Structures are given as C-alpha cells and as structure tokens.
Amino acid sequence: MMGIENVYxxxxxxxxxxxxxxxxxKLKEDGTLEKHIYVPGAEPEAAEALAQQAAFEKKVCISGFGAxxxxxxxxxxxFCKENRMLIFGGGHVSLALAEFAARTGFAVTVTDDRPSFANQLRFPTAKQVLCMDFDSAIEKLHVNSSDFVVxxxxxxxxxxxxxxxxxxxxxxxxxxxxxxRKRVRELKxxxxxxxxxREWLDWIHTPVGLDIGAVTPEEIAVAILAEAIQVKRKPAEGTRRVSQSDIDMEVIHDLAEPEEKFADQKKAIITILTTKGSTPRKAGAKMIVYETGMIQGTIGGGCAEANLMQHAREVIRGGAYQIRHVDMTGKVAEEEGMVCGGIMQVLIEQG
Known part of the structure; x- marks a missing residue:
C-alpha cells in the first residue's frame, strides 16, 4: 500500500x-484499505467501470456497498485542478467579487494593467494579483477547463x-x-x-450574472458569483461539467505535505462518500483528525462532526476503517439539535 503522503x-x-x-x-475484508492513482486499462473490471463513471460524472462514486x-x-x-476565478479588471465590482469568491472557495486571481488597481493591498483576499497586459496575463495563467473567468x-x-x-x-x-447588450452585440x-x-461567443454569459435587479457593485458581484456557483453546482443538461465533488484542496495539500507540528502525529481521515437531502457538505469533503484532537478541514461542523471525531479516535487507536451513517432527519435531528435534514455516509480511515 502506498503511503498517504505519497499517494496524495x-x-x-x-x-x-x-x-x-x-x-x-479498495476496502478490504480485513479492515485495511489500499489506495492508488487510477491507471486506465490496468484496473480490475469493477474498478475500471467505477473509475470511468466517476470521471464522466465528476463526482465520488462507490460500488459494492450494501452487497x-x-x-x-x-x-x-x-480530483480536478482547483477552481480559479480569474477576474480581469480591478474596479469596484472586481473588488467585491474577489472577496466574495475567495470566501466561497475559489482561488482568485485579479489582473489589471494599472498599478494602482492591481496590487495585493487592494485585493488582500486574492491568491494572485497580476499587473500586466490582459492578453499576456491570459497566456501566463494557462487557462483550463476548471477556471471561471469574469x-x-x-x-x-x-x-x-x-x-x-x-x-x-x-x-x-x-x-x-x-x-x-448593444455594446456586447457589436463586440461579438x-x-x-x-x-x-459564433457558437463560442454566444456561450459567454452576458449580461453577466443572474438577473436579481442588482445595482450596486456589491450586488452585481453577488449576482455574478451566484451565476458561477449555479454553473458549478447545477450544470444544465448537455453542458460541460465542473467537478461535483466537494473537495477542499487545502486538506489535500495537508495530507501530501503535513505541517511540521503534525508530521509525527497519528491521524484519521474522514471522507463523505454519499449524501441525500440537505447536508452541510457534499460527497468528497474531507477532514483530518489528529490524535491530539486538532483538526484540519471540515465535513460541516456541529453535532454530526463531533460524533464522527469520536469514531475517528477509535480508528486512530484500532486501525480498522469504519463506514458510518449520519442521520440528520426527523426525530434524530430534533434530538441532536441539527439544522440540516439529510443523510451522509462517511468513511473513517487511518492516515
């Protein structure tokens, strides 16, 4: 079995x-598991079919559970490249959009060719700020299918x-x-x-943002971000799919390269496998629980997370993986004070 740090x-x-x-x-009968990066055409039949399904649907897929x-x-x-929001222009709408997008999980890059508009002091929440010509920036950024461009x-x-x-x-x-609309039509x-x-030009979202009657820069930024999230979370039939897994890439980096203070600590990894109904996080979300009680990442917080952390400590001590069901519906939710109303299936494994 490849080590956790190595595989991530x-x-x-x-x-x-x-x-x-x-x-x-692969979850084995003896309570252990094996992880590896998918190699097309080199997997067992069941794994090959599942991998192709996950690649197409761009979400976590499982097989053999319940059998x-x-x-x-x-x-x-x-796992896809991180969702970057590439904002071209450093004005008032960009200022609000950069902040809101960063808070909702996008890695924000802002580009403007004016030094007074393109600097880290003006955009503290941006991961990257480029002061350069727009066409040069686009070439430098190596735009890809996971990017959201505004x-x-x-x-x-x-x-x-x-x-x-x-x-x-x-x-x-x-x-x-x-x-x-007039200026956009003329430009197209x-x-x-x-x-x-023309097909590509007509695919562009313009006027940009959902029609919510936005007026102020902050309202326009909300409308743009809402439209981007809609594309990400609710792709229309026949349109290209963005990753549907709820992955925090910072947690993946923490698994690949643990901070020095965590490097020698035993740990457990909690991964959401499936969800149904209203849940705070969706399939793919991960969190790390260390033997000292420290955590990195979240699967939604609250009573459900606290309960799973107890099981994570059992895994840290005992080694065998666990599959747990978290019920946040009806009477269970009322008794535990849960605000959501869904069901999660999670894997708890030793890290």
Whole structure:
C-alpha cells in the first residue's frame, strides 16, 4: 500500500499537467484499505467501470456497498485542478467579487494593467494579483477547463483583447462579461468577422450574472458569483461539467505535505462518500483528525462532526476503517439539535 503522503503527493503532482486525476480506494475484508492513482486499462473490471463513471460524472462514486461482505468495495474520487476565478479588471465590482469568491472557495486571481488597481493591498483576499497586459496575463495563467473567468475591464476595447486571447485557450468552465447588450452585440459581431466562433461567443454569459435587479457593485458581484456557483453546482443538461465533488484542496495539500507540528502525529481521515437531502457538505469533503484532537478541514461542523471525531479516535487507536451513517432527519435531528435534514455516509480511515 502506498503511503498517504505519497499517494496524495502523486495526485497533486499529476494535476500540475492534467485537468483530472482519479484516486481509487479498495476496502478490504480485513479492515485495511489500499489506495492508488487510477491507471486506465490496468484496473480490475469493477474498478475500471467505477473509475470511468466517476470521471464522466465528476463526482465520488462507490460500488459494492450494501452487497454481501465478500463483494469487493471500491471508491473512486475524481480530483480536478482547483477552481480559479480569474477576474480581469480591478474596479469596484472586481473588488467585491474577489472577496466574495475567495470566501466561497475559489482561488482568485485579479489582473489589471494599472498599478494602482492591481496590487495585493487592494485585493488582500486574492491568491494572485497580476499587473500586466490582459492578453499576456491570459497566456501566463494557462487557462483550463476548471477556471471561471469574469471580464470586468474598463471598456470593450479591453474586453476584445481578453476574448481574442481566450479564444486561443482551452474552454473554461465559465466565462462572463459585463456590458450593455448593444455594446456586447457589436463586440461579438466584430469578433465573428475576425473568425472567432459564433457558437463560442454566444456561450459567454452576458449580461453577466443572474438577473436579481442588482445595482450596486456589491450586488452585481453577488449576482455574478451566484451565476458561477449555479454553473458549478447545477450544470444544465448537455453542458460541460465542473467537478461535483466537494473537495477542499487545502486538506489535500495537508495530507501530501503535513505541517511540521503534525508530521509525527497519528491521524484519521474522514471522507463523505454519499449524501441525500440537505447536508452541510457534499460527497468528497474531507477532514483530518489528529490524535491530539486538532483538526484540519471540515465535513460541516456541529453535532454530526463531533460524533464522527469520536469514531475517528477509535480508528486512530484500532486501525480498522469504519463506514458510518449520519442521520440528520426527523426525530434524530430534533434530538441532536441539527439544522440540516439529510443523510451522509462517511468513511473513517487511518492516515
């Protein structure tokens, strides 16, 4: 069995060059498990089918659960590049959007060609701030299918520069552009005459954001972020899928490269496998529980998390993995004071 640090390190390394990697876990009858990165065509039949399903649906998939005890149990977890929100333009709407997007899990990059608008002091929640020409920034960022791009520049001349550059890059998960319908239509017509696909131009979300009657920069930012989340969480039929797994990449980094203070501590990893109904986190969410009681990540907090932490300590002491069901419905929820109304199935394993 590959060590936890090694398998997650290999996973992160693979994501540097590929948009998606799959982690396969086999749960064995003796209470142990094996993890490895999926190798197409080299897996047992059951694992191969499950991996392909997870790759297509872009969410955690399981097989063999609920069957007899001798049936092989597999978990396939898809991991994609982190969801970046690439904001072009450093004005008032960008200021609010960068803050709100960072709070909802996006890794934010802001680009503007004016030093007074593109600096870390102005955008403290951004992971990266670039002061450079927009087309140069797009080339530097290596835009990919996990990215959410928002054009909030100071004019359609700059929007045109961005779109010409983006048209040469791989398609993104989301692309939105602010502007009046008339100006946007004129820009699209110009770009189509230059040879850019009309289908791609019409796919752009513009006017950007959900129609909630937003007026202020902060309200417009909320509308844009809501639309981006809708694309991420509720993809329309026939549209490209973004990762449906609720993964905190910081936890994955913590598993691959533990902080020095945690390096020698025994630990357990809790992973949500399936959910039904209203739950605080969805399948794919992970948290680490250390023998000292320290934690990294969350599966939603509250009584359910506290209860699972007790079982995590049992796993740390005993070694065998556990599959637990957390019921947050009806009478159970009332007795425990839970505010959600769903059911979670989780795996607790030794780290």
């Amino acid at each position: 390190g290999e996973l992160l390394s693979g994501l540097q060059s590929e948009n998606q990697k799959l982690l396969l876990t 007899d005890e001798h049936t092989e149990k597999w978990i396939a977890e898809p 054009l909030l520049t100071r004019g359609h001349r700059h929007d045109g520069v961005c779109l010409r550059a983006l048209a040469k890059q791989p398609e993104t998960a989301y692309l939105g552009m602010i502007g009046s 017509d110009t770009l189509e005459e230059e040879g850019i696909s």
